[in-house]
Amino acid sequence: MSWTDERVETLKRMWTEGQSASQIAKELGGVTRNAVIGKVHRLGLSNRAGSATEKVAAEEAKVADVPPAPKSEPEPDTSVPEVEEPSTQSASPPASNRRAIIPAGQPLPPQPSANEISPEALENVRKVEKTAKKISLMELTERTCKWPVGDPATENFWFCGLNVQPGKPYCEAHVSVAFQPMSSRRDRKR
DNA sequence: CCCTGATTCGC
DNA sequence: GCGAATCAGG
Numbered sequence: 001m002s003w004t005d006e007r008v009e010t011l012k013r014m015w016t017e018g019q020s021a022s023q024i025a026k027e028l029g030g031v032t033r034n035a036v037i038g039k040v041h042r043l044g045l046s047n048r049a050g051s052a053t054e055k056v057a058a059e060e061a062k063v064a065d066v067p068p069a070p071k072s073e074p075e076p077d078t079s080v081p082e083v084e085e086p087s088t089q090s091a092s093p094p095a096s097n098r099r100a101i102i103p104a105g106q107p108l109p110p111q112p113s114a115n116e117i118s119p120e121a122l123e124n125v126r127k128v129e130k131t132a133k134k135i136s137l138m139e140l141t142e143r144t145c146k147w148p149v150g151d152p153a154t155e156n157f158w159f160c161g162l163n164v165q166p167g168k169p170y171c172e173a174h175v176s177v178a179f180q181p182m183s184s185r186r187d188r189k190r
Numbered sequence: 191c192c193c194t195g196a197t198t199c200g201c
Numbered sequence: 202g203c204g205a206a207t208c209a210g211g
Binding site for chain 3: 002
Binding site for chain 1: 195
């Protein structure tokens with residue numbers, strides 16, 4: 001696979017959107033995340049900061065504008081790069097960084113409701129919840145079970161986090177309660 | 191362990 | 202230019 005204009009375009013778009021290198025690689029196909037990262041660097045957009053980070057960089061530059069007077073580095077102009085700092089910046093704006101949207105991925109979680117789920121499966125779920133990894137939203141990946149447990153408004157909220165069934169958003173136990181066939185046949189043996 | 195990006199360096 | 206291997210971290 002080569003970096004055609006189209007592929008590069010996709011790469012740029014996704015990278016700008018905050019997608020991870022591996023996700024981009026998967027989307028493009030035929031390349032690894034390393035390839036993506038390499039390309040990103042070659043394209044010179046390694047800094048994913050749209051503009052939010054420019055501010056940060058500027059601030060950091062300000063803080064670090066004290067020349068340590070290194071004797072081993074006789075560099076004529078060690079000054080801060082030409083970063084424009086308009087006076088628009090207020091003293092302490094609320095730290096409201098706009099993060100890229102987390103790839104929600106698949107269809108989201110039908111919470112267990114008073115459905116007709118086999119008691120067996122329900123029991124299984126309860127068991128699984130005890131052994132769940134209890135990961136946070138940030139830790140969700142494409143292969144972690146996205147089954148939510150608890151009240152999102154509470155501290156007592158987490159995602160299952162166990163390994164998903166390939167292609168499914170949930171682990172096996174949760175898949176079994178998430179996807180109910182239209183007609184549930186409940187003639188199990190027990 | 192899963193993942194992230196960053197860098198290096200032979201091709 | 203490319204990307205696997207490696208590094209450095211969460």
